[in-house]
Each structure stands twice: as C-alpha cells, then as structure tokens.
Amino acid sequence: MFHLKKSLAFLLVMMMLALTACSGSSDTTGEPSGDSGKDSSKDSEDSVVTLRMSWWGSQSRHDQTKQIIDLFEKENPNIKIEPSFTGFDGYFDKMAAEAAGNNLPDIMQQNFGEYLNQYADKDLLEDLTPFVENGTINMDGVSDTVMQSGTQGGKLLGIPTGTNSLVAFYNQDMFDEAGVSAPADDWTWDDYAKASEEIAAATGKFGARLMEPKNLIEYFLRTQGYKMFNEDGTGLGYDDDQLLVDYFNMNKELVEKKAVPAYDVIQQIKGVEDELIARGDAAIDFRWSNQATAVTATIPDANIQMQVLPGPGNDKGMYLKPAMLWSIPKSSEHKEEAAKFINFFINNIEVYKIAGSDRGVPLKQEIRDELAPNLTETDKKVFDYITKVTENSSPIDDNYPAAASEVLDRLATIDEQVIYGQLSPEEGAKQFRQEAESILGN
Numbered sequence: 001m002f003h004l005k006k007s008l009a010f011l012l013v014m015m016m017l018a019l020t021a022c023s024g025s026s027d028t029t030g031e032p033s034g035d036s037g038k039d040s041s042k043d044s045e046d047s048v049v050t051l052r053m054s055w056w057g058s059q060s061r062h063d064q065t066k067q068i069i070d071l072f073e074k075e076n077p078n079i080k081i082e083p084s085f086t087g088f089d090g091y092f093d094k095m096a097a098e099a100a101g102n103n104l105p106d107i108m109q110q111n112f113g114e115y116l117n118q119y120a121d122k123d124l125l126e127d128l129t130p131f132v133e134n135g136t137i138n139m140d141g142v143s144d145t146v147m148q149s150g151t152q153g154g155k156l157l158g159i160p161t162g163t164n165s166l167v168a169f170y171n172q173d174m175f176d177e178a179g180v181s182a183p184a185d186d187w188t189w190d191d192y193a194k195a196s197e198e199i200a201a202a203t204g205k206f207g208a209r210l211m212e213p214k215n216l217i218e219y220f221l222r223t224q225g226y227k228m229f230n231e232d233g234t235g236l237g238y239d240d241d242q243l244l245v246d247y248f249n250m251n252k253e254l255v256e257k258k259a260v261p262a263y264d265v266i267q268q269i270k271g272v273e274d275e276l277i278a279r280g281d282a283a284i285d286f287r288w289s290n291q292a293t294a295v296t297a298t299i300p301d302a303n304i305q306m307q308v309l310p311g312p313g314n315d316k317g318m319y320l321k322p323a324m325l326w327s328i329p330k331s332s333e334h335k336e337e338a339a340k341f342i343n344f345f346i347n348n349i350e351v352y353k354i355a356g357s358d359r360g361v362p363l364k365q366e367i368r369d370e371l372a373p374n375l376t377e378t379d380k381k382v383f384d385y386i387t388k389v390t391e392n393s394s395p396i397d398d399n400y401p402a403a404a405s406e407v408l409d410r411l412a413t414i415d416e417q418v419i420y421g422q423l424s425p426e427e428g429a430k431q432f433r434q435e436a437e438s439i440l441g442n
Helices: 002-023 059-075 091-100 114-121 128-135 144-148 172-178 189-203 215-220 242-256 289-297 335-347 348-356 364-373 377-391 404-419 425-439
Strands: 049-058 079-086 105-111 166-172 206-208 282-290 304-307 324-326
Touching: 049 059, 049 335, 059 079, 059 289, 059 348, 079 335, 079 404, 105 114, 105 172, 105 189, 105 335, 114 324, 128 335, 144 404, 166 172, 166 215, 166 289, 172 189, 172 282, 189 206, 189 242, 189 282, 215 242, 215 404, 242 404, 242 425, 282 289, 289 304, 289 377, 304 377, 335 348, 348 364, 364 377, 377 425
Parallel strands: 049 079, 049 105, 206 282
Antiparallel strands: 105 324, 166 282, 166 304
16 A cells, blocks of 8 residues: 555656646746746857756745855856755655656755665766866865765765754743753753653643654664664664664653644644744754754744753764755756856855855864854854764764665654554554565565
8 A cells, every 4th residue: 555655646746747847837936937948058149057956945045045046146147046945845756756857956955865865876966076076166174074975886976065963952941931950961861751741831832842753763773872774774773673662652652741742733834933942832842953043033032052962872873964965967967067056155155154054064164263253143052062063973874775765754654653542652663664674675
C-alpha cells in the first residue's frame, strides 16, 4: 500500500508539472516567471544571461535573498536572476518535478544529507571542483571538514552557505514566570521533561514544542553512541529498538500531560515565524541556529536564549553542519555565471550584512571578524553559540543513503501513529525497523 501511495504521489507531481507548463507559470510565489514561449535563459538582443535560482525559507529569507540578488545584478549587469522560492514543505517535490522535466534551476539551494545524496545518486549535479580550482569560486580559508560536507563520491556537488547547528531555543520570560531555572550546559532529558511540565502548568501554555523526529532522532541516537544509518547506508545504525521506544515514550508522555502539543496543533503551523515559540505559546523548541532571526521576528521583546540540546552525551550528539548548500545542475547552460553568483554569495561581506546568520555563520574567519562589531543582538547570540558548539561537538555523520528521506518520512508517520495511540511505542519501533530496512534494500 505504501509503494502504491508513493506511485500515485509521483503521478500527481507529473500531472501538476504538465498543467503548470500549460498555464505558462510555474512560480508559486507570485513572482514573474518570464515568458515561457521563448528561451528565457538568454536575451539575444542585449546578451544578458538569465539564471533561474530556487530556494526555500521564511519570508525574511525571501526578502533578504532578493536584496542580495539586486546587489549582484548591480555589480554584474550582464547577468539577471529569476527567483523562485517557497517554504520548505513542497520545495523538494517541486525540484523532483523539475528534475523529471530536465528543467532544474541554474542555482538551487540544497540540503545536506538525504536530499543532496538523492541528486548525487542520479548524477544530476555538476562537480564544482574545477570552478574552485580555477578561482571562479574562492574557497580559500574554508576548512576541509566544511568542504567535505558538500562532497559525494569524490565530487564537490554543493558549496556550503554557512555553518549551522541544532539549538534549544528557550523563552527566559516563560521560565521566570514559572519559577523554573534556565537550562544549563549539562541539562538532561529528565530536566527537559520536568521543565516542560512545570511551565505548562504555571503558564497555561505549552512547555515545549513536540519534537520533529526527522531532525531529533539522529541527535538522540548520537548522544548514546549510535548513528541513524549504518556505515554503508544499507540499514539502520542501531540494533536495539529500545532506543526508539524510549524516544517515543518520552514524547507520548509529555503530550498526554499536555506539556507539549500533539500533531493536530503543530500541523497548523505555517513557517518558522508561526512556530509556537515565535508566538510566545511554547517555552522550548529544538530547531536550527540559522532560524534565530525568524524565531524572534514576531516577538522581538521576548527574552529568547540558546542552549545545547539535553544530554547526557550532548557533546557526542551535537555537531556542526552546513546550513544549506548551493548546487548547479548538469543541465544548466550557464554554469560559469551560476558559479560566479555562488562565489559572490560566500565572499561578499555585504551579503552577510543583509542576511545575517540566516544561512548560517559565514564560512570565512575574515568575514566573521569584520561583521563582529556590528552584529544584531540575535546574530551575536548565534555566532557565540556556534563557537560554543564548535568546542563541544563531534563530527557530522555523512553516511546518509539516497533513500534516507523516504525512511525519515516513514519515521514521522509512525511517530504520529504512536502519539495518537494507533501503535504502542514498541510496535512503532518494530514497524519502523521493518519498513526502513525494506526501503534500504534489506
């Protein structure tokens, strides 16, 4: 039944692609999409090259990116960029449809791990190594570890936009109202659960947001010395299902105590600015550090702080990752110009003055140093936090298989079934292993 649903979903995507082509507009944002009846990649009259560029993100990121594009176009009048952006939900479905039509954008925002690997597995991405070697993309001063995060099979398929990490955002005002001590570096999962319950009881709001298993289960496993997938990506990276049972039990108990919301609440959230912590309706949320600006945008007067996630073992669980990556598809007819934009993005300090830490902390120390005196209060917290994680973390796991996103989709579905009592935690852990191993080919 699951495979039938996936097939129907793929068919629906292809039907939507055909309908979109007929309508002459593919931009879900309302941005001008150009004249579909002509070659939009190059205007033969003025020799201006037009690049299509796609990304996902919050409204603040959309606004910042359009400012950056304006700046690039001003310095490079022979290159125009046609933007296309959405929220995260649906972004990779849209990219899959464009890949099926051999119509991927010239510059595409990528995600580390399962998504990059999907495109790498299909050989759709250009190896950017020659652009780095000939100086079109200047990566001088960027560590090999960071560069490795965009490499698959010996090819550089993505240029990191900045450094990122998981973070526990917490609202100090709500902690104070409840008389609960702020989380310390060595706080535990028991501390997290106790604080969530006490804050919910004292404030009538939620102590925390329900954890997103796609992001959090890997951290949970790492703190205990395990990985999400085995070394060659052919199976799960842990043998004892009690690990997942413990994760399910913790969340289910907090939902039953109304310390965290169930799926009916979080499924109504529309983007980061609409998250419970961003509305003052939850005191704790585990997210990515580059989302700090969006989290604080709607409640600028709230005292939002940042802490590492609970332990024990949080130094093993925490890791640095690229916030996201820029890739160029093999199908692009203007790879040199696309590479030029990527170089502009990671080397121009004006970009980071506009974007702050939204796409991660800048890769290069000289840019970080130059920005430091004039950082916003939020960005200063992010820079300090990344420094802290750098000193208290372990290397990222880079063994995600191409089918990882499908496995994590199943985990999210099973997590919801456990929360609503359709499966016990034990049944959920067993079913997840069966389905994950089937997807991974075992």
